[in-house]
Amino acid sequence: xxxxxxELSTDVVKARRNGLFVVSIGCxxxxxxxxxxxxxxxxxxxxxxxxxxxxxxxxxxxPQVLDCLRRSFLTSFIALLLIVVTAxxxxxxxxxxxxxxxxxxxxxxxxxxxxxxxxxxISLLAFFGSPMxxxxxxxxxxxxxxxVSSVGIVMCQYIVSVSYCIRAMKASFDNVDRRLEHAxxxxxxxxxxxxxxxxxxxxxNGLIAxxxxxxxxxxxxxxxxxxxxxxxxxVQVMPTNLWLELNVGNIENALVVALITxxxxxxxxxxxxxxxxxxxxx
Amino acid sequence: MLQIQNxxxxxxxxxxCDINLTxxxxxxxxxxxxxxxxxxxxxxxxxxxxxxxxGSICIDGKDVTNLEPGKRQVGYVPQSSSLFPHxxxxxxxxxxxxxxxxxxxxxxxxxxxIIDALNISSLLERSTLNLSGGEQQKVALARALxxxxxxxxxxxxxxxxxxxxxxxxxxxxKTIQQDFSITMVHVCHNLEEARIVSDRVAIFSQGRIVQxxxxxxxxxxxxxxxxxxxxxxxxxxxx
Numbered sequence: 001x002x003x004x005x006x007e008l009s010t011d012v013v014k015a016r017r018n019g020l021f022v023v024s025i026g027c028x029x030x031x032x033x034x035x036x037x038x039x040x041x042x043x044x045x046x047x048x049x050x051x052x053x054x055x056x057x058x059x060x061x062x063p064q065v066l067d068c069l070r071r072s073f074l075t076s077f078i079a080l081l082l083i084v085v086t087a088x089x090x091x092x093x094x095x096x097x098x099x100x101x102x103x104x105x106x107x108x109x110x111x112x113x114x115x116x117x118x119x120x121x122i123s124l125l126a127f128f129g130s131p132m133x134x135x136x137x138x139x140x141x142x143x144x145x146x147x148v149s150s151v152g153i154v155m156c157q158y159i160v161s162v163s164y165c166i167r168a169m170k171a172s173f174d175n176v177d178r179r180l181e182h183a184x185x186x187x188x189x190x191x192x193x194x195x196x197x198x199x200x201x202x203x204x205n206g207l208i209a210x211x212x213x214x215x216x217x218x219x220x221x222x223x224x225x226x227x228x229x230x231x232x233x234x235v236q237v238m239p240t241n242l243w244l245e246l247n248v249g250n251i252e253n254a255l256v257v258a259l260i261t262x263x264x265x266x267x268x269x270x271x272x273x274x275x276x277x278x279x280x281x282x
Numbered sequence: 283m284l285q286i287q288n289x290x291x292x293x294x295x296x297x298x299c300d301i302n303l304t305x306x307x308x309x310x311x312x313x314x315x316x317x318x319x320x321x322x323x324x325x326x327x328x329x330x331x332x333x334x335x336x337g338s339i340c341i342d343g344k345d346v347t348n349l350e351p352g353k354r355q356v357g358y359v360p361q362s363s364s365l366f367p368h369x370x371x372x373x374x375x376x377x378x379x380x381x382x383x384x385x386x387x388x389x390x391x392x393x394x395x396i397i398d399a400l401n402i403s404s405l406l407e408r409s410t411l412n413l414s415g416g417e418q419q420k421v422a423l424a425r426a427l428x429x430x431x432x433x434x435x436x437x438x439x440x441x442x443x444x445x446x447x448x449x450x451x452x453x454x455x456k457t458i459q460q461d462f463s464i465t466m467v468h469v470c471h472n473l474e475e476a477r478i479v480s481d482r483v484a485i486f487s488q489g490r491i492v493q494x495x496x497x498x499x500x501x502x503x504x505x506x507x508x509x510x511x512x513x514x515x516x517x518x519x520x521x
Contacts, residue, residue: 182331183364185351187378188429197381201368 079157091169121227157218165214172206216268289337315486357426365410372406378429
C-alpha cells in the first residue's frame with residue numbers, strides 16, 4: 001500500500017498559486033536549459049564528427065594544444081598573483097577608508113569590467129605607443145623582455161580580470177565587522193596585526209572566491225590578446241588557439257579546446273560559489 | 283587611575299564637550315545616561331578607538347592621548363561581545379597574550395584564575411558562534427582581563443541579556459572587580475545595574491557630564507531634571 005502523500009505546507013501551496021513564483025522559476029529554468037543546450041550542443045557536435053573519447057584525448061595531448069594549455073595556466077597564475085597583490089589593498093582601501101575622490105575611484109575600479117575587452121587591448125597598444133609606454137617598452141627590451149610574449153599575455157589577463165577580484169575583496173572586507181578590528185586593537189594589536197590576524201582570516205572565503213573568478217576570467221581572455229599580442233605560435237593560449245582552429249576549419253580541435261575551457265570555468269564556478277563572501281561567518 | 287581633562291570629541295554631528303573626570307584606582311565607576319548621550323563615544327575615546335579633538339586622557343599617571351589603543355593597557359568589552367568567530371573560545375581568551383608573544387602553555391596558566399572565576403572552563407574548546415549571550419559576555423570579559431589591563435571598560439555589557447542573566451553577570455562583575463582589584467568603567471542606562479556594581483556614578487546628558495557622585499547622593503540630591511528622570515527619583519525617594 002502506498003504511503004499517503006505528505007501534506008504540503010501552506011506557504012508552498014500559496015507559492016504555487018502565486019504568479020510571481022511561476023514567472024521567476026520559469027525564467028530560471030529556461031535560462032539553465034539554454035546554458036545546458038549550449039554545452040550539450042558542443043558535445044553532440046563532436047560526436048557527430050566522429051570525435052570519440054580516444055580522438056578527444058589525442059587532440060588534447062597534441063603538442064600544440066598542450067603548449068597552449070601550459071602557456072594559459074602559467075600566464076594566468078602569474079596574472080593571478082599580480083591581481084591578489086592589487087586587489088587586497090585596493091579592496092581594503094575602498095571598504096575601510098573615506099577620502100576625497102572615493103566615489104570616483106570606486107567607479108573607476110569597475111572600468112575594466114564594463115569596457116569591451118578589445119578596447120582594453122587597443123588602449124594597451126596606444127599606451128605602449130606613447131612616450132611613457134615606449135620608455136617602459138625600451139627598458140624591458142634592454143632586459144630581453146618583449147611585450148609580444150607571455151609578458152604581454154599576463155598584462156592583458158591582469159587588466160581584464162583584476163576588477164573582479166577587487167569587487168570580491170571589497171565585499172568581503174565590508175562583511176567583516178569593524179568592531180572586531182576595534183576589539184583586536186584594544187587587545188594589543190597594531191593596525192597591521194589586526195588586519196592579518198582578524199580581518200584577513202574572516203575575509204578568506206571572499207579572497208578565494210574572488211581569485212577563482214578572476215583566474216577563470218583571465219584564462220579566457222581573448223579580445224585584448226588578439227589586438228596587443230597577436231596569435232603567433234609563441235604567444236598562443238587556449239582562446240586564441242580556439243579562434244585560429246575555427247579560422248582554418250578545424251572545428252573538432254576548436255570544440256575540444258572549447259570543452260576544456262568550459263570544464264575549467266565550471267570547476268571555478270563551483271569553487272567560487274562554495275567560498276562566497278559571508279557564507280561561513282554571516 | 284583615569285584622568286580626563288577638558289576633553290572634547292566629535293562624531294558626525296554629535297559633540298561630547300568639556301569632559302573632566304577622575305576615576306580612582308580600584309574604583310567601580312558607572313557612566314549613566316539616556317541612549318545617544320555620548321557615553322559610548324567617551325569610552326571609545328578612552329580606549330583610543332576614536333580620536334579626541336581637545337584635552338587629555340591619562341591612565342595611571344601616563345598621558346595616553348596620542349597613544350595607539352594597543353599600548354594603553356585598557357581592556358574593552360563592547361555591547362556586542364565582538365568575539366572573533368574564526369577562533370575557538372580558548373583562542374579568543376588567549377589572543378591578547380599570544381599577540382604579546384606568550385606561548386600557549388604559559389598563556390593558559392596565566393588565564394586559569396580568570397577562567398575559573400568566570401566558570402567558563404567547560405566552554406574552552408567550543409566555537410564562539412554557538413554561545414549564549416551570557417556566555418559570550420563572560421568569554422569577552424575573560425579575554426579583556428587576560429593581559430592584566432590597568433583599566434577595564436564595559437560598554438553596556440549586559441543590555442542585550444535577559445533580566446536574570448543581567449543580574450547574574452552584574453554580580454559576577456562586581457565580584458571580579460573586587461577579587462582582582464581592577465579599576466572599572468561601566469556604561470549603562472539601567473538603574474538596577476548601577477545599584478549592583480557602582481562605587482560612583484556620572485550622569486551623562488547631551489554630550490556632557492551633568493552630575494557625579496555615589497548613587498545614593500545622586501538619588502538624594504539630583505541637581506537637574508534629567509538626573510531625576512534617569513534615576514527615577516524626586517530627590518530622596520524613587521518615583
